Amino acid sequence: MMTTPSLGWQRPFVIAALACAAGVSPPVAAEQRLVPAQSEIAFTSRQMGVSVQGRFRIFEAQIVFDPQQPEAGRIALRVDLASAAIGTAETEAELAKPGWFDTRRYPQATFTSATVRPAGPGRFEVIGKLTLKGSSRDLVVPVALQRAGELTLASGSFPIRRLDFRIGDGDWSDPSLVADEVLVRFKLALTGVAGP
Amino acid sequence: MPVPTLRYSRVAIALHWLLAVALAGSFCVGLYMSELPNSPFKLRLFNWHKWAGISILALSTLRLAWRLTHRPPGDVAMSGWQRNAAHLTHRLMYGLFFAVPLAGWAYSSAAGFPVVLFGLWPLPDFVPADKALAEAIKPWHAGFAFALAGLVALHVAAALKHQFVDRDDLLARMWSAPR
Numbered sequence: 001m002m003t004t005p006s007l008g009w010q011r012p013f014v015i016a017a018l019a020c021a022a023g024v025s026p027p028v029a030a031e032q033r034l035v036p037a038q039s040e041i042a043f044t045s046r047q048m049g050v051s052v053q054g055r056f057r058i059f060e061a062q063i064v065f066d067p068q069q070p071e072a073g074r075i076a077l078r079v080d081l082a083s084a085a086i087g088t089a090e091t092e093a094e095l096a097k098p099g100w101f102d103t104r105r106y107p108q109a110t111f112t113s114a115t116v117r118p119a120g121p122g123r124f125e126v127i128g129k130l131t132l133k134g135s136s137r138d139l140v141v142p143v144a145l146q147r148a149g150e151l152t153l154a155s156g157s158f159p160i161r162r163l164d165f166r167i168g169d170g171d172w173s174d175p176s177l178v179a180d181e182v183l184v185r186f187k188l189a190l191t192g193v194a195g196p
Numbered sequence: 197m198p199v200p201t202l203r204y205s206r207v208a209i210a211l212h213w214l215l216a217v218a219l220a221g222s223f224c225v226g227l228y229m230s231e232l233p234n235s236p237f238k239l240r241l242f243n244w245h246k247w248a249g250i251s252i253l254a255l256s257t258l259r260l261a262w263r264l265t266h267r268p269p270g271d272v273a274m275s276g277w278q279r280n281a282a283h284l285t286h287r288l289m290y291g292l293f294f295a296v297p298l299a300g301w302a303y304s305s306a307a308g309f310p311v312v313l314f315g316l317w318p319l320p321d322f323v324p325a326d327k328a329l330a331e332a333i334k335p336w337h338a339g340f341a342f343a344l345a346g347l348v349a350l351h352v353a354a355a356l357k358h359q360f361v362d363r364d365d366l367l368a369r370m371w372s373a374p375r
Contacts, residue, residue, distance in 0.1 A: 048243045049315035053308065087308035088327070094234045171236045 031192070034061040035151060038189035041079060045162070046179035054086035054095075065116070066194050067145060070124050073116040079109045099169050106133045111141075122146065132165040145193070152193035157185040202269035203369045211259040212370055215252065215293070222248045223345055246304060246311045249297040250319065256293035263290075272364045282354065285347055292344040299337035306330035 042055040058080035065073040082103040084095050096103045113128035119142065126141045139158060146153045161180045162168055168178050204212070222245060229241040271279055304311050305321035307330040312318045323329060358366035 047239060047309075049312035049318075050243070050309055051312075051318075087325075088330075090234060174236065177236050177239060 032063040032065055032152075032190045033192055034063065035189040035191060036060070038151065040185070040187045042185045044183045044185070046181075048177060052087060052091075054084055056080065056083050057085055058083035061188060063188075063190060065190075067122075067124075068194060070116040070118050073113065073124075073126075075111070075113040075116070075126055075128065077111040079111075081107060081109055099172055100167055102133055109133075111139070114138075130160065132160075133167060135165045137164050147195070148189070151189045151191060153187055153189055155185075155187040157183055159183050203372065204268060205262075205266055207262055208259075208266065208268070209370055211255060211262065215255055215259065218248060218252050218255070219293075219344070219348070222252065223341055226341060242309075243315070246300065247314055249300045250311060250313050253294065253297040253301075256290075256297075259293070260290060269369050272358065272362075272366055274358075274362075285351055285354075289344065289347050289351065292340055292347065296337065296340045296344055299333060299340055303330055303333040303337050306333055 036059070039059075040055060041059050042053065045052050045054070056079050060078050062076045063074070065075065081101040082096055084092060084101065086092055086095060095101055098105070109130065109132040111128055111130050113126050115127045117125050117127070119125045122145045124143045124145070126143055128139060128141065129136050130139050137160070139160070141156060141158050143154050143156045146155070159181050162178070162182050163173060163175070163180050167182075172178060203209075225241055225245050225248070229238060229245060232238040232241070271282070274282070301311055301319070302323045306323050306326050308325040308327075310318060310321050310325075323333070355366055355370075358364050
């Protein structure tokens with residue numbers, strides 16, 4: 001017999017709804033937005049000593065970041081691996097194959113931050129996990145923030161080891177042919193970042 | 197007994213045969229590698245081909261400097277048109293010794309795969325990385341290479357004709373060391 005309305009699993013939702021109705025919102029910073037047209041994620045690999053530049057045309061980010069409270073920051077990036085642009089059409093077709101990015105099975109690479117810590121004026125270190133082609137590695141990514149009018153540019157670079165992610169396996173795994181280390185460079189244009 | 201012919205200098209003979217082998221090898225590798233599907237072997241061949249091309253360019257510079265500062269032996273007996281054809285062929289070949297590798301170097305730069313000599317020394321790009329430009333340069337590199345191959349064939353045929361038809365012992369000028 002139910003005489004009193006019970007709040008079981010619905011309880012948190014009801015409380016949240018009541019809180020919203022009462023105009024009480026939790027003190028979370030407004031989410032910052034990525035401006036893709038002015039952002040860039042690029043990489044440099046070396047083939048027999050030759051630097052080969054590539055970049056990703058399509059990526060997205062969810063960013064909550066306040067320079068005054070870096071520890072509360074949360075950064076999640078998703079990169080569309082099939083959008084890699086690297087020199088010739090022949091090389092791009094090669095890059096999508098199973099030995100390289102295997103974009104059919106692994107269409108996206110993701111980066112999810114665990115913590116953000118300050119590293120000097122306008123500088124931060126984002127500690128997080130990069131997942132690429134089914135393998136994950138922890139990374140420490142240095143980021144420099146720079147004001148550019150209404151935008152804030154977050155830029156930096158970090159090396160990864162392609163063989164950690166089985167990028168270029170089989171015959172291509174020889175690092176004298178394609179170097180193991182790949183330098184990733186990024187410049188993310190953000191709106192809504194609070195000034196320093 | 198034929199009169200002993202004046203010969204090319206030791207350096208000229210060495211450069212002639214070294215470049216003959218390098219040019220023939222690079223031409224054959226170039227023909228072969230462009231038909232290959234993408235593979236580590238193809239990447240290696242492309243880089244070796246580029247390194248050979250830059251070496252040919254450097255040796256050709258040395259060769260041209262030597263040629264301009266050292267008098268070659270005089271012409272063997274032949275008709276006026278043959279003499280003109282021989283001189284024109286040599287001038288065109290010298291031009292192509294530079295044109296073929298320079299067009300290849302430019303194609304590499306334009307294609308976004310600049311030349312790093314022997315995997316160690318990055319060479320400057322004298323054209324920007326630009327796909328459309330790369331496609332425009334590519335047929336020139338190939339065209340110059342085929343033109344050079346044609347002239348080399350003509351040069352070889354003419355030398356053999358002198359040696360075995362005219363029997364003027366022309367090959368000795370470019371074969372044995374001078375006394």
